[in-house]
Amino acid sequence: MASIAFTHIAKSFGNTPILRDLSFSVASGEFLTILGPSGCGKSTLLRIVAGLERQDSGTVAVDGKIVDGLAPKARDIAMVFQSYALYPHMTVAENMALPLTMRRLSALQRLPLLGRLMPATRQIGAGIRADVARLAGALAIADLLQRKPGQLSGGQRQRVALGRAMVRQPAIFLMDEPLSNLDAELRVQMRAEIKELHRQLGATFIYVTHDQSEAMTLSDRVAVMAGGELLQVASPRQIYEDPIDRRVAEFVGAPKINLIEAIVAEDGAIALAGTPLSVRAKADPGTAVTLGLRPEHLALCNEPGRDVVAVRVRLLEHMGSDVFVHAQAQASVAPFIARLAASHATDIAIGQTILLKIDAARLLLFGGDGRRMDTDIAQGTTAASGRAKESA
Known part of the structure; x- marks a missing residue:
């Protein structure tokens, strides 16, 4: 296990800023996910940790020691790529053993041409074979060791890539969109397997994704990025319930x-x-604000009153246990969605006017700059307000 500290990391490609003054830390043994849209800089940050890219300014420290000048192989870090990066001419066993066999190869054998003439498989000793067999059993690919990547499914190739990263027992695992090429059902299965691997290994994991489901289910903490900026680092629950930024x-x-x-x-x-x-907003009269209302924080109501809004049903989406009600309050108000239990929405029809009760204590308020605003509740209790950018 190892801790990681990022201090004022900045990176540009040409005149385009990619990372803008990022500072945060990852605890030893933590599973931290970097979540953000495509192009926000999250993969670039991962490559900087691995030593595959060099930042323009700032430092990366592992266990308190700055590693910016270290070659990738000297960082005790393993990386799993979106593309799997398996060698097609090697078997599963050879691919998984590669990090260990490379340590034993001569400089000549590492050259591309001679490497093909003297493949790494011939260097696999009994100890390495035992390590590969043990990992293959844990990853449920023991019967695939003699196959080549082209003979495997996407999920099997992903397990091989994980096994290759695990075989040398690094202190830090980096995962760059590892599940994005899998179908929805297999992604759910692999999420559970990755979470279990983290529990067993106890290593530090940094996982990059644009998929909120992966971030929320896998992580101890989530770092949300947008446009090269770090917006918030917090637990999945805090990210969901107490976001400090509209984005x-x-x-x-x-x-x-x-x-x-x-x-x-x-x-x-x-x-x-x-x-x-x-x-109640802690702002001057006339200030333009944005209300943030989660669909599940609306409930059916029988009588009008404070926090109760009359809406016209525009569309119903039946999702099994839930119904998504697309509604409009007035022509001047944007349509919104309520997430209701299916058992409570059996009599709702398109075109019908219904009453929805807003859970005011969970209502979020954002200013014109997108930042979270402090609020009060009229009865005198204080609603949740924006928290610090980073916890721990």
Whole structure:
């Protein structure tokens, strides 16, 4: 296990900034996921840790020692790529054994041409074979050791790539979108296997993905990135319930969070489609704000009142145990979605007007800059407000 500290990391390609002054740490043995859209810089950051890219400024330290000048092979780090990066002319056993056999090869054998003439398989000793067999058994690929990558399914190739990374027992595992080439069912299965591998190995994992499901289910903490910036580092629960930035709130949740524009009135009062809300903004009257309302924080209601909004049903999506109700309060208010239990929504029909109760204590408020705003509840209790950017 090893801890990692990023300090003021910046990187540009030409005139295009890719990473903008990133500073955060990963604890020894932690599973941290870097979550963000394509092009936000998350894979570049991973390559910097591995030594495959060099940052323009800032430092990377492992267990307190700066590693910026170390070659990739000297960093005790293993990386699993989206493309698997398996050698097609080698068997599964040869691919998995490669990190160990490379340590024993001469400089001549490492040359591309001579390497083909003197393949690494001939260098596999009894100890290496035993390590490969043990890992293959743990990864359920023991019967595939003599096959080549072209004879494997996507899930099997992914297990081989994991085994090759694990065989030399590195202190740090880096995973760059390792499940993106798999179908939905196999991704769920592999998520569980990766989580179990982390539990067994106890190593430090940094996992890169654009898939919120992977980030929320695998991680001890999640680092959310956008446009080369680090927006928030926190536990999955904190990321979901207590986002400090509108972009963080938008990136997690299915269906996505409802975002509704509003104007602050006297005493911080806010209304939605003419309905007064219990939440109070700590902002001047006339301030434009955005309400963030999770679909599951709306419930059917029988009577009008505070925090109750009348909506017209535009569309129903039946999802088994839940129903996604697409609704509109007024023509001037953007449509939004309520996530209701199917057992509570049996009598709802398209075109019908229904009443929805807003859980005001869970309502999020964002300013014009996208940052989380502090709020109060009218009855005097304090609603959750924005937290620090990084915990731990």
